[in-house]
Amino acid sequence: MEIRSLKISPPTEIQFILAQCHFIKTVEDVSECLVNCVPGIKFGCGFCEASGPCLVRHQGNDKDLEKMASEYAYRISAGHSLVILLKDAFPINVLPRLKEVPELVTVYCATANPVEIIFVDTEQGRAILGVVDGYKPKGIEADNDIDERRKFLRHIGYKF
Secondary structure, three states: OEEEEEEEOOOOOOEEEEEEEOOOOHHHHHHHHHHOOOOOOEEEEEEEOOOOOOOEEEEEOOHHHHHHHHHHHHHHOOOOEEEEEEEOOOHHHHHHHHOOOOOEEEEEEEEOOOEEEEEEEOOOOEEEEEEEEOOOOOOOOOHHHHHHHHHHHHHOOOOO
């Protein structure tokens, strides 16, 4: 076995979700879920099929996001891994409903940060061990940081 990593830095304004799912109808069910979560959401998803032809299955309502999600999924190449890219929505808007999709097994991360996916290659295939999401903390927030956090949440509409 060999433990390796893969860095992915989504473009600005793009949210990245990495999950593990199962079954060939995953991209269709995930797509239906997403369009019902947020009006005007733009998304693309890529799913690494783990048996049969072992293709990256893909779907979305934004061709660029769909292509990028497919390429990320192929770079990851772990069986039954799922990449979802979102635009005009945040993961918080879709995760509760996404977790209700019968094929979804685990969500590794949901972020706009650069990620480093830690995986292992075996004779049979590849498995995701975990994800490094963003960077480690540089300190503990002070009063002015708390004020900035609160202002940001109100600016993006998550608090009144």
